[in-house]
Amino acid sequence: MPLIIAIVLLAILRFFEISIFAGLSWWWIAGLFVVAFLWFEYFERMLGRDKRKAHEQLEKAREDRVKKTFK
Template identity: 70%
Template sequence: MPLIIAIVLLSALRYFEVGPVADLSWWWIIGLFAVAFVWFEFGERLFGLDKRKADEQLERARKERVSKTFKK
């Protein structure tokens, strides 16, 4: 997520020509888009981060169901 925020921030600064980012080539920003794409398509799957997030959400939902059931 920090990578996406950096890309959006750099794109906005470059578009509005603010500060030293005004002279930055658009190719650097497009390169960051490519890095983000590769990370989210392949990197997360390679390291199992996508499954871990899904497992954590399922575990959290299970714990909430159990706590609601036994609070009565």
């Protein structure tokens, strides 16, 4: 998520031509969007990060139910 925020911030700075970002090519920003897309669509799945996050959320919900039951 920090990657997406950085890309959007960079695009805003380029759009309003602020400071050193005025001379930055739009291709750099488009390239970063492509990198972010590839990361979230392919590499994160290949590394199993999406399943790990879902598993951690389910495990936390189960622990909360157990604590609530035996409280």
